[in-house]
Amino acid sequence: MVEPQRGRALFWTRQPTRSRSPHPARSVGIMSDHPRGVSVPFPRHPTALNPGRSRNMRANRRADTQPEVRLRRQLHRLGYRFRKDFRIDLEDVRVRPDIVFTRRRVAVFVDGCFWHSCPLHGSRPRINDWYWGPKLQRTVARDTAANAALVEAGWIVLRIWEHEPLEVSTRTVVEALQEA
DSSP states (O other): OOOOOTTOOOEEEEOOOSOOOSSGGGSOEEEESOTTSOOOBOOSSOOOSSHHHHHHHHTOOSSOOHHHHHHHHHHHHTTOOOEESOOEEOSSOEEOOSEEETTTTEEEEEEOTTTTTOTTTOOOOSTTHHHHHHHHHHHHHHHHHHHHHHHHTTOEEEEEETTSOHHHHHHHHHHHHHHO
């Protein structure tokens, strides 16, 4: 344990790791000379550029996004009843579709263009690409694994992009429900 001393600055030190990441912030480190004499892990994510950006990122929601709420409202108007953000426990994966029709085994995901790398509108950030590139790739890989697990369990999986018009999205869901 490091004894705290007055007048010394706190600093981050990187420990030798087996990480092959070219970016130094991806390496794991500890904070030495901590006032309480404890080791604090080195951050594995970038810091926000300014308070406004930080506030904006904190405001992003996992559920109840505007495209999702609009689709749910339209389906409810048509008389369909469903569960929202319902967790489905499969053998090796837990999945949380945005809209779930449990009796008909239809799972609907309303995906954001940025977060799920839309082929038409998905953009890659230029700042902190070392962080965002792998993060977005992991999201796409998780989506693929969730789709495969649900289909293997006998579910119908619908992926709807946030940019699709409400009428088209609603028609897609209604047609899938009629087939199920």
